[in-house]
Amino acid sequence: MLGATLVATTFPPDFLLPRAGGPWAPQGDAAQHAIAQRYFIGDAWRWPLLQVGNMLPPDGFNLAFADGIPLLALPLKLLRSVLPEGFHGIGLWYGIAWLMQPVAAVWCLRGAGEKRLVPAIGVALAASAMPAFINRYGHAALTGHFTLLVGLGLYLRLVRAGSWWLWMAAVLASAATLLIHPYLAAMVLALLGAVPLTVLLRGDRGWFVAGLGVLACAAAVGASMAALGYLGAAGDGGYGSYALNVLSPVWPYRSLVLGGFAGQEIDATGHGGWEGYNWLGLGLLVGLVAALLLAPRDLLRMLRRHAGLAIxxxxxxxxxxxxxxxxxxxxxxxxxxxxxxxxxxxxxxxFFWPVGTALLVGTVALLARLRPPRLAAFAVLGLGLLQFADAQPNRTAIRDWAQARTPWTVDAPALRRLLAEADRLTLLPTWLCVPKPDVRDDHARQLQVLSLAAERPVPANTMYLARWRGDRPRCDDTAAIAAPLAPGELRVILPGAREAALAGMPEAATACADVGELLVCRRR
Structure with missing residues (x-):
């Protein structure tokens, strides 16, 4: 009920269930993800299964490299005959993630042995208000923090009484999390990897079997990567550019109570602190202090009992x-x-997300065991309420983002009419070739033009990818600009390539016309 209420009050219906012809423009990474899913859903089935062949000729690209959430995109592709035109599941995924977050938190807490109602309400409130979870708007796949709670819940059950069916569930969870996002899969594998280490440090002979279980999880992830075309991917690199600042867990950016002390994310790298944003929340911090003061021996006992997880x-x-x-x-x-x-x-x-998740569940489980039990249960509820109230600025920010109706900066009605008659789209400059002075504006225009093309979808020549196979593609638009227009081709020239197109494209004077700030060319 909590998750459903948060979904209903945060995300409008046309955000959760989009269709073609919308009067507002998707923005940023969310636009990239929606474009990729629309092209994937509208394409023929290929092998590997995640291959998108109607974009980036001649080879296409892998849906996972555009963060298109394959776990959701695959069933949507099976159902495409009954879906509205231009449907994609990026907005729907936010609803799934926000619905599952408090549910997974309660399931995880039950794995720690706490099954009473009041502490369950407390952990549900607190988990749904974890700032690092809420602050992932704009990147749908990475809102799947419930997978970390599932991984931690499996750890808690497996160290207590491992069984073949639990390890089978862990194998399936690992592979499924990969199909949400590889970062989350790596974190879930790390949590499961703590099982044999904890069992070994307890002096239990079951560590070997647990180790085989972890190997099975890793093998399932590796086999899925090989079968679905993940292997061989490379990105821009830059490890450390978007790191965790040591102060980030206690830096109260967007805290209702303490936010006045932190006007922006803390950062020492010069790249902004958004990726390293890990404010734990006032409720969790108060709970941690309470655990240190009221139950230091129990806390040390918990650390010894779960030493592998602590490591x-x-x-x-x-x-x-x-x-x-x-x-x-x-x-x-x-x-x-x-x-x-x-x-x-x-x-x-x-990679600090699993740490924050474990701190929350561990703190709640520890405080709930204090005496008297009834008072302890309501103390946990108070922790959850404080965490939930303190996260109000973060909830407001994501609600405002989801409900924003950003107008098109391109002439959407005119481009929709032209795209309806086109067999393929050539968009210039391509993503990597946008001149530096025009990067921000032309990249925004590219995403808008591709968003319109994806509504059908019309095969296109360029796309924004987070990763690619082999070496980073080189910028070379010269041949594309100089090529004669093909029958059925719609060539859209952004301001960054306008001068080159007018000077070097055959028939530019007769085949091209202005559509807003864009130059649009086609054979008549």
Missing amino acids: VLAGLTLLAVSFRVGLGDAIVLDLGTPPGFLEQFRASGR
């Missing part, structure tokens, strides 16, 4: 901080060049 969480924290340690607005320690494989984790600050 894994410490390792994830170090990975999140990176080799360039930021404290406030200064780098206080630089360990030099990191190993090459870490370049895959450019946004390393995200």
Whole structure:
């Protein structure tokens, strides 16, 4: 009920269930994800299953490299004959994630042995108000923090009484999380990897079987990556550029009570602090202090009993901080060049998310066991209410974002009419070739033109990808500009390529016309 209420009050119906012909323009990363899903859903089935062939000729691209949430996109593609025209599931995914977050939190807490109603309400409120979870608007896949609660809940059950069906559930959860986002899959594998380590440190002989279970989870993820075309992907690198600032967990940006002390994210890297944003929330911090003061022995006993998990969480924290340690607005320690494989984790600050999740569930479980039990249960409820109230600015921010109705900066009605008659779209300059002075505006225009093309979808020549196979593509639009217009081709020229097109494109004087700020060309 809590999750459904939050979905209904945060996301409008046309955001959750979009269709073609909308009067407002999608923005930023959310536009990228929606474009990729629309092209995937409208394309023929291919192998690997996630391959999108009606874009970026001749090879197309993998849906996962555009963060298109394959776990949801695959069933939507099966149902495309009954879906509205231009439907995509990016908005729907926000609803799923916000619905599942409090549910997964209660399931996770039950794995710690706490099954009473009042503490369950408290942890549901607190989990749905974790700032790092709420603050992921704009990137739909990464709102799937409920997967971390599922991974932690599996850990808590597996260290208590591992069984084949629990490990089978862990295998399925690992592979499914990969199809949401690889970062989340890596975090879930880390949480599951703590199972054999904890069992070993307890002196239990079951560590070997638990280790085999973790290997099975890793094998399922690896096999899924190989079968679905994930392998061989590369990004821009930059491990440490988007790291966790040491002060971030206690830096109260967007806190209702303490937000006046923090006007923006804390950052020492010069790249902004959004990816490293990990304010724990006032309720959780108060709960941690209470646990330290009221139950220090129980806290130490919990750490010893879950020593393997504590070690894994410490390792994830170090990975999140990176080799360039930021404290406030200064780098206080630089360990030099990191190993090459870490370049895959450019946004390393995200790896603190499982730590915050474990701190929440552990604190609630610990406080709920204090005496007298009834008072302890209501103390946990108070923690949840404080956390929920303190997160109001974050909820307001994501609601305002979801309900924003940004007008098109391109002439959407005219382009829709032209695209309806086109067999393919050539958009110039391509994504990587936009001149630096025009990057911000032309990239926004590209996403809008591609959003309109994706409503059918019309095969297109360019796309914004987070990762790609092999070397980074080179910018070379010269041949595309100089090529004669093909029958059925709609060539859309952004301001960044206008002069080159008018000077070098055959028939430019007779085949092209202005449509707003764009130059649109086609054979008559």
